[in-house]
Amino acid sequence: MGYLKSTPDRNGFFGEYGGADLPPPLVPHFKEITEAYDRIAHSAEFIRDLRYIRKHFQGRPTPISYLKNLSDDCGGAQIYAKREDLNHTGAHKLNHCMAEALLAKFMGKKKLMAETGAGQHGVALATAAAYFGLECEIHMGEIDIAKEAPNVTRMKLLGAEVVPVGFGGRSLKEAVDSCFQSYIGQADTALFAIGSVVGPHPFPRMVRDFQHVVGIEAREQFIEMTGGLPDIVAACVGGGSNAMGLFAGFIEDPDVTLYGVEPLGTSSKLGDHAATITYGEDGMIHGFRTMVLRDENGEPAPVHTVASGLDYPGVGPEHAHLYRTGRANYTAANDKEALNAFYQLSRREGIIPALESAHAVAFAMREAKNHPGKTILLNLSGRGDKDIDYVTETYGFSVE
Ligand SMILES: *Cc1c(COP(=O)(O)O)cnc(C)c1O
Numbered sequence: 001m002g003y004l005k006s007t008p009d010r011n012g013f014f015g016e017y018g019g020a021d022l023p024p025p026l027v028p029h030f031k032e033i034t035e036a037y038d039r040i041a042h043s044a045e046f047i048r049d050l051r052y053i054r055k056h057f058q059g060r061p062t063p064i065s066y067l068k069n070l071s072d073d074c075g076g077a078q079i080y081a082k083r084e085d086l087n088h089t090g091a092h093k094l095n096h097c098m099a100e101a102l103l104a105k106f107m108g109k110k111k112l113m114a115e116t117g118a119g120q121h122g123v124a125l126a127t128a129a130a131y132f133g134l135e136c137e138i139h140m141g142e143i144d145i146a147k148e149a150p151n152v153t154r155m156k157l158l159g160a161e162v163v164p165v166g167f168g169g170r171s172l173k174e175a176v177d178s179c180f181q182s183y184i185g186q187a188d189t190a191l192f193a194i195g196s197v198v199g200p201h202p203f204p205r206m207v208r209d210f211q212h213v214v215g216i217e218a219r220e221q222f223i224e225m226t227g228g229l230p231d232i233v234a235a236c237v238g239g240g241s242n243a244m245g246l247f248a249g250f251i252e253d254p255d256v257t258l259y260g261v262e263p264l265g266t267s268s269k270l271g272d273h274a275a276t277i278t279y280g281e282d283g284m285i286h287g288f289r290t291m292v293l294r295d296e297n298g299e300p301a302p303v304h305t306v307a308s309g310l311d312y313p314g315v316g317p318e319h320a321h322l323y324r325t326g327r328a329n330y331t332a333a334n335d336k337e338a339l340n341a342f343y344q345l346s347r348r349e350g351i352i353p354a355l356e357s358a359h360a361v362a363f364a365m366r367e368a369k370n371h372p373g374k375t376i377l378l379n380l381s382g383r384g385d386k387d388i389d390y391v392t393e394t395y396g397f398s399v400e
Pocket residue numbers: 091092093120195196197236237238239240241242243309310354356357381382383
């Protein structure tokens with residue numbers, strides 16, 4: 001049996017990582033989600049509906065672009081980008097949000113719920129809810145609400161209820177706690193739609209499967225464009241959904257080297273980065289076993305990166321597994337490298353990338369010169385419109 005069919009196992013374990021450690025009232029609800037997903041994953045109707053949405057609403061397939069100017073600048077490998085920035089709403093997140101909403105519809109749920117940090121997952125989920133005529137409840141820390149006003153406006157325009165979270169650090173971690181609490185009271189009629197390949201089983205597997213479309217398209221397109229497979233496939237890793245989607249397309253091709261790129265922030269000191277696999281250790285977070293960044297008290301450590309979508313002290317369990325087995329490699333790019341890539345891709349290729357995606361671009365720029373005659377395919381997970389004000393107000397029009 002191939003890797004994707006056999007992993008995770010029936011209990012949601014990728015090797016020793018994953019699983020589901022839930023508060024007792026949620027156990028039956030996650031079982032219901034798992035059973036529903038097992039059913040619909042093989043349902044011709046679900047697959048047909050999802051295909052229709054991908055094509056006629058999201059605008060898939062997204063293309064692969066050959067980054068000729070950037071390749072010439074770097075010297076060495078030829079660099080290509082899978083253009084998830086051209087997916088509706090400007091990032092890969094809609095791939096799993098539309099599918100989660102379709103699942104909710106099949107399960108007869110009336111509402112989608114989630115937490116959001118910078119608001120990207122909230123906007124994607126609110127979009128899916130609007131499309132399907134579902135209610136949407138998004139929990140967001142008060143600090144983030146103040147920082148990310150345009151995304152709050154977007155969610156409200158799309159008809160979502162934004163619940164401000166005012167306790168503790170008033171940010172992403174508290175938003176997760178608040179959303180879980182609210183979900184426990186209405187799990188009969190709502191679906192908690194987790195925003196990456198994280199959380200208790202079945203979400204890491206389900207979100208990977210929903211993102212797999214990126215890798216399936218990319219493999220076919222890359223062969224059509226170049227006549228062969230890429231030598232290196234790279235993507236940024238926050239929770240790890242855009243990376244798993246692209247990796248899944250190539251994971252059964254042993255000659256393709258996979259690289260996950262974590263955010264190294266401002267330094268390798270705990271608190272200055274969010275490079276969980278690079279500097280973390282095994283542990284539990286939010287109901288599953290994975291690698292985590294912990295402080296001296298064993299609590300999830302504070303994290304920093306210029307890309308708020310990568311700001312998480314854990315990582316999807318499948319990435320921890322691929323790291324331990326050696327099937328994928330993990331490295332990191334710091335804020336400055338990501339900013340430099342952000343400017344260079346904009347100026348040299350006419351593509352303004354999300355700061356998250358800029359980490360993958362930075363890796364390709366750094367790595368290209370070590371691989372003359374080879375090819376690198378990176379995932380451009382999202383567009384950078386959301387970042388332009390922050391970047392130019394803070395750094396101007398170039399780094400240094
Ligand atoms: C949210 C986000 C990410 C990080 O999420 P993953 O689950 O690690 O993919 C990366 N890129 C963009 C554009 C995002 O919005």
